[in-house]
Amino acid sequence: MTQPMIELRGIHKRFGDLEVLRGVDLTIQTGEVVVLMGPSGSGKTTLVRCMNLLEEPDSGQLSVCDCAFDCGRSRDRAGRRLAQQARRRTGMVFQHFNLFPHMTALDNVIEGPRQVRQLPRAEATALGERLLARVGLSGKRDEYPSRLSGGQKQRVAIARALAMEPQAVLFDEPTSALDPELHAEVLEVIRELAGEGMTMVIVTHETHFAREIADRIVFMDGGVIVEEAAPEDFFTRPTQERARSFLRLVDHPGATAAAPLPRAGEEAV
Structure with missing residues (x-):
């Protein structure tokens, strides 16, 4: 059986x-596109940041791109190298771009390929030009x-993530900081990937x-996964009331904005 690209077991953070993640189990297969949804504060961003160890879980087991960790344990030099390797194999695209303002597109x-992968400038430049195209x-x-x-x-941020030749790419609300008319150009790139x-x-x-x-x-609320389903099932016949409430909010925000979404436990981030 093929090894999952990302596997989380009993992840707490x-x-x-504030307990943000409360025992999350999740498996991402190679080539799979998984969308995390849920109300603000449900733990989605923290979970995706844990997947490449930008945030290290307090406990649980994590395997990402063939790098396996028992979370919450202090790391020796070999463990730190393994964590760096996991980060290199997972590209991250942030909500607010996180570009260096003093650098050109x-x-x-090419900053990552030059500094981390140690590519010569000419080779890195050729790679960067291909990715910008x-x-x-x-x-x-x-x-x-x-x-x-x-x-x-x-789109520059996506090209930057791809420049590290990752095995998986993680997107944290890639269009939420954009004006609505700019959504399409970013979503089209993600479709192509x-x-x-x-x-x-x-x-x-x-x-x-x-x-x-x-x-x-994958629908989250209160730091736990509440429901997992194929898109057609989730959007037409969700089984959990919290998922149904969320879909009413995002589909008809004006009609239901005054009604608070039921939560599972304390608010998370």
Whole structure:
């Protein structure tokens, strides 16, 4: 049987007195596109950040891109190298782009390959130019982030993630910081990656996009997974009331904004 690309077992994460993740089990298969959905504060962002150890879980077992960890244990030198290897194998695309403002689009894309992968500048530049062309930004290679639209910045961020040649890419609400008219250009790039078989985990509230692209919807609330289903099942016949309440909110926010969403336990992030 094929080893899962990402596997989490009993993942707990706490920030001070706030328990954010409360024993999460989740498996992501190679080539699968999994969309994480749920109300704000449900633990989605923390979970996706745990997948590449930007946040290290307090306890549980994590396997990512063939790197396995018992979380919460202090790491020796070999363990730290393994964690770095896991981060290199998982690209991360952030909600607010996180581009270096003093670097051009091209230099943002090639910084990782040059510093981490130790590629010569000429080789890294050729790679960066290919990736900018792939996301439709060949003409913006020498522009600084301040001269790019939000959608262009996010496409540069996607190219930067791909420059590390990851085995999986994690997206944390990649369109939530964009004006609505800029969503399409970013979502199209993600569609193309899905069509190429890239393993992806996407945190999003874009229900129509999620229904189109996902192999599986994972719905979270209160730091736990409440429901997992194929998109058609989740969006047409969710089994849990919290999922049904969430879908009413995102589909008809004006009609239901005054009604609070039922929560499972304390608020998470």
